[in-house]
Amino acid sequence: MDLYSPIFTRASTRKFDSSPLPADTLSQLEDFISGLKPLLSDVKLKHKIVSGSEVKGMALPKAPHYLLIFGKKHPLRDTAAGFLYQHAELWLYAQGFATRWLAGVKPKEADPDYIIGIAFGKPAVPTVRRPEEFKRKPLEEIERGVDSRLEAARLAPSGKNGQPWYFIVDGSRVYTYCRTGSGSLFGKMYGFTDLDVGIALCHLAVAGEHEGKEFRFAVMKEGAPVPPSGYTYVGTVE
Numbered sequence: 084m085d086l087y088s089p090i091f092t093r094a095s096t097r098k099f100d101s102s103p104l105p106a107d108t109l110s111q112l113e114d115f116i117s118g119l120k121p122l123l124s125d126v127k128l129k130h131k132i133v134s135g136s137e138v139k140g141m142a143l144p145k146a147p148h149y150l151l152i153f154g155k156k157h158p159l160r161d162t163a164a165g166f167l168y169q170h171a172e173l174w175l176y177a178q179g180f181a182t183r184w185l186a187g188v189k190p191k192e193a194d195p196d197y198i199i200g201i202a203f204g205k206p207a208v209p210t211v212r213r214p215e216e217f218k219r220k221p222l223e224e225i226e227r228g229v230d231s232r233l234e235a236a237r238l239a240p241s242g243k244n245g246q247p248w249y250f251i252v253d254g255s256r257v258y259t260y261c262r263t264g265s266g267s268l269f270g271k272m273y274g275f276t277d278l279d280v281g282i283a284l285c286h287l288a289v290a291g292e293h294e295g296k297e298f299r300f301a302v303m304k305e306g307a308p309v310p311p312s313g314y315t316y317v318g319t320v321e
């Protein structure tokens with residue numbers, strides 16, 4: 084399955100066709116997710132695929148399916164969730180389906196482990212775009228040093244398109260950082276910047292696989308270069 088091409092054409096949608104996907108597509112999605120390599124083996128994540136009658140939230144797009152993501156307490160739980168389930172988002176695009184990460188969706192039945200959800204289904208209108216149509220920061224605002232995989236990371240989706248990631252390349256290492264706090268009210272209220280960084284790391288990993296590069300992620304703060312002010316260390320890709 085080519086997950087690399089959708090990185091350069093994908094776009095979130097709020098306009099889904101209401102018809103459900105065939106059961107075998109949902110089971111292929113489950114098989115795909117269960118075969119994924121997690122960012123960190125000690126982060127326990129799980130998910131449920133449910134219909135619109137099982138979720139609540141303000142101003143939700145109406146989709147036939149919602150993938151609800153849960154995880155046990157861990158400092159990098161949300162980053163690991165963004166990493167793992169962005170692969171699922173790309174898989175859905177690769178099959179011609181449409182998606183939208185939703186910070187505002189919740190299961191009707193409360194669960195203390197619940198993190199976030201993704202709406203998905205058939206697109207009601209085409210959801211493809213050209214790379215130049217992406218509204219993203221230029222590479223020089225998100226990287227120090229050069230690594231060919233960072234263009235894919237740059238194009239990653241993030242809550243309110245905040246793009247809270249920063250990368251410092253040093254030899255074969257890519258040190259990864261997350262923006263902490265932001266002057267805006269939204270920046271203060273938005274709680275998923277670390278998850279956004281996991282999404283960008285997924286794009287980096289997929290681009291690496293495309294280039295035949297291995298992806299190993301570890302937290303080893305000692306020796307990490309000092310990032311621009313307002314950013315904090317997340318982990319290192321080798």
Ligand SMILES: Cc1cc2nc3c(=O)[nH]c(=O)nc-3n(C[C@H](O)[C@H](O)[C@H](O)COP(=O)(O)O)c2cc1C
Pocket residue numbers: 093094095096183184185186187188239240241242243244275278279282
């Ligand atoms: C973690 C996360 C949370 C998001 N939450 C919402 C949301 O609550 N409501 C919404 O309409 N879009 C939400 N989005 C979609 C973003 O607004 C969208 O990804 C971003 O504007 C970039 O656009 P693109 O996905 O088309 O590239 C979310 C995206 C991410 C990655």
